Amino acid sequence: MEQNNSNNSLLAEIEELRQQLEEATDTIQAIRTGQVDALVVKDTDGHQLYTLKTADQTYRVFIEKMNEGAATINREGIVLYCNTRFALMVDAPLEDVIGMPILSFVPEKAKEKLQALIDDSWEDDCKKEITIKDGGEKDMHCLFSCTTIELDSGTALSLIITDLTILKATEKELKLRNEQLEEARSVTESLNESLEATVKERTHDLTISREHFKLLTNNIVQMTWTNLPDGNVNAYNQRWYDYTGLDFAATGGFGWTDLIHPDDLAETAAKYTASLQSGEMFEVENRYRRHDGVYRWHLNRSQPLRNDEGEIIFWVGTATDIEDQKREMERKDEFIGIASHELKTPLTSLKGYLQLMAAYKKEELPAAIKNYVTKAGGSLNKLQSLINDLLDVSKIKAGGLEYNIADVNVNHLIGLCMENAMLMYPHFAFSSHAGQNYIIRGNQERLEQVLMNLVNNAVKYSYVNKTVEIDTARHGNYVRISVIDKGIGLSHDQKNKIFERFYRVEDKKNMASGLGMGLYISHEIIQNHKGRIGVESEPGKGSTFYIELPLAEG
Numbered sequence: 001m002e003q004n005n006s007n008n009s010l011l012a013e014i015e016e017l018r019q020q021l022e023e024a025t026d027t028i029q030a031i032r033t034g035q036v037d038a039l040v041v042k043d044t045d046g047h048q049l050y051t052l053k054t055a056d057q058t059y060r061v062f063i064e065k066m067n068e069g070a071a072t073i074n075r076e077g078i079v080l081y082c083n084t085r086f087a088l089m090v091d092a093p094l095e096d097v098i099g100m101p102i103l104s105f106v107p108e109k110a111k112e113k114l115q116a117l118i119d120d121s122w123e124d125d126c127k128k129e130i131t132i133k134d135g136g137e138k139d140m141h142c143l144f145s146c147t148t149i150e151l152d153s154g155t156a157l158s159l160i161i162t163d164l165t166i167l168k169a170t171e172k173e174l175k176l177r178n179e180q181l182e183e184a185r186s187v188t189e190s191l192n193e194s195l196e197a198t199v200k201e202r203t204h205d206l207t208i209s210r211e212h213f214k215l216l217t218n219n220i221v222q223m224t225w226t227n228l229p230d231g232n233v234n235a236y237n238q239r240w241y242d243y244t245g246l247d248f249a250a251t252g253g254f255g256w257t258d259l260i261h262p263d264d265l266a267e268t269a270a271k272y273t274a275s276l277q278s279g280e281m282f283e284v285e286n287r288y289r290r291h292d293g294v295y296r297w298h299l300n301r302s303q304p305l306r307n308d309e310g311e312i313i314f315w316v317g318t319a320t321d322i323e324d325q326k327r328e329m330e331r332k333d334e335f336i337g338i339a340s341h342e343l344k345t346p347l348t349s350l351k352g353y354l355q356l357m358a359a360y361k362k363e364e365l366p367a368a369i370k371n372y373v374t375k376a377g378g379s380l381n382k383l384q385s386l387i388n389d390l391l392d393v394s395k396i397k398a399g400g401l402e403y404n405i406a407d408v409n410v411n412h413l414i415g416l417c418m419e420n421a422m423l424m425y426p427h428f429a430f431s432s433h434a435g436q437n438y439i440i441r442g443n444q445e446r447l448e449q450v451l452m453n454l455v456n457n458a459v460k461y462s463y464v465n466k467t468v469e470i471d472t473a474r475h476g477n478y479v480r481i482s483v484i485d486k487g488i489g490l491s492h493d494q495k496n497k498i499f500e501r502f503y504r505v506e507d508k509k510n511m512a513s514g515l516g517m518g519l520y521i522s523h524e525i526i527q528n529h530k531g532r533i534g535v536e537s538e539p540g541k542g543s544t545f546y547i548e549l550p551l552a553e554g
């Protein structure tokens with residue numbers, strides 16, 4: 001009996017619990033669907049009433065604080081509720097928004113679009129970008145997200161409105177930046193392309209110019225080379241290899257020195273080193289050994305190539321074969337030697353006969369004949385001095401002039417020349433300043449020849465100002481004798497060449513007679529006296545030719 005009682009009470013308890021569960025499920029469903037907003041719950045303190053106000057409050061605060069606008073509209077599109085943010089977005093007081101058609105807050109052109117969105121959203125959740133009136137000049141781009149909600153009064157449509165202005169502005173900015181980037185990229189690309197084209201063009205030009213250079217150097221008759229500032233040769237043209245029969249390994253660097261005639265090596269090496277040190281042009285005549293062992297004369301010239309800073313990058317040199325010219329010169333010298341020698345004998349007898357004629361006493365010679373004899377004597381003297389010069393030149397070439405050395409008094413030497421000059425050129429004004437009694441060791445006749453040559457030139461090349469001055473001065477252990485004129489003068493280039501054999505300045509306007517031998521012979525004579533000869537000159541202003549001779553000791 002007792003057993004039955006307990007079973008029954010258990011079943012009753014289960015039934016009660018089942019009912020409670022059903023009740024709870026219904027309540028939850030009611031809360032979920034919004035059918036109730038308050039419920040009575042029995043707990044240890046008895047029955048309590050819970051409203052959903054608390055939760056509703058939370059959501060209201062949440063919606064109020066949202067950055068997005070929020071609005072609820074009914075089927076007619078009337079705003080039932082909106083948050084402050086939305087009111088701000090449309091720039092109207094909250095109370096003026098509620099109760100108004102939502103379409104009144106969008107510009108005319110967007111109305112149709114919003115209506116379509118609303119219509120679609122009653123069926124299903126929808127989103128669309130739509131502009132709203134922000135109350136000011138500009139419209140505001142917004143994203144409308146719509147969803148239906150069930151209210152006591154029926155179904156409503158909730159709209160969440162997100163302001164896209166910043167997003168749009170950012171997008172616009174981003175677009176602008178992208179466009180700028182794109183523009184910069186295309187500019188860079190085109191720059192790159194033009195740079196590439198320039199590089200290509202330059203490389204092409206360079207290749208062409210290198211090929212040109214190669215073609216040129218390989219086709220010119222000279223041998224050419226380039227060497228570094230330290231003297232090492234780093235390239236030759238084909239002519240060099242053809243001539244020497246050797247390759248770069250044998251002749252590069254300083255290997256070329258083995259090919260120079262032993263007699264020319266010292267001078268070549270000295271001039272080469274001097275040029276490398278001074279940076280001035282290298283020029284020397286020497287003999288190079290050919291592949292068959294024959295030596296041929298060459299004229300070497302090398303010029304430095306400098307960068308913008310003036311530093312030497314490398315030297316470009318050429319060697320011109322002058323063997324044939326040398327032979328020609330030798331033949332010419334030989335001819336001059338023979339001819340002048342041959343001319344000298346009849347000239348001497350001619351001079352003798354003229355002297356006899358001048359001294360004829362038996363009867364008085366007619367004045368005209370006397371005059372002719374004097375003139376013939378003058379011409380003969382000129383001829384004789386030319387022949388003497390020619391003989392001197394060929395003697396120099398054949399091994400040098402002969403000198404009898406003795407003490408020479410400089411004042412005496414100058415006195416003799418002055419006397420001579422005044423007789424020869426009576427229309428010229430000569431002056432001299434006797435210095436100390438300088439004594440030098442030398443050959444009186446040869447030194448007279450030098451001084452007279454300088455005086456003759458001073459007269460010959462002074463067409464207007466007819467004054468010549470002879471000065472003496474001591475320079476250390478040397479005495480310097482200067483012959484100063486106010487004639488046509490010389491340019492820098494001419495000054496460097498006038499001591500060369502047969503060199504004459506080309507001056508068609510004022511061509512004085514001469515063969516370009518005087519200064520060459522003078523130079524040779526002064527060198528033999530261990531002295532120096534030189535010139536200071538300016539075109540149109542005159543020249544000062546000077547010789548410096550070592551003073552005799554003691």
Ligand code: ADP
Nearest residue numbers: 457458461489498504505514515516517518519
């Ligand atoms: P030349 O017989 O031609 O005078 P030189 O050897 O004496 O031969 O002189 C060489 C050249 O130097 C001359 O042709 C002339 O052009 C130039 N020269 C020499 N002396 C003078 C001078 N005093 N003034 C100007 N030019 C001069």
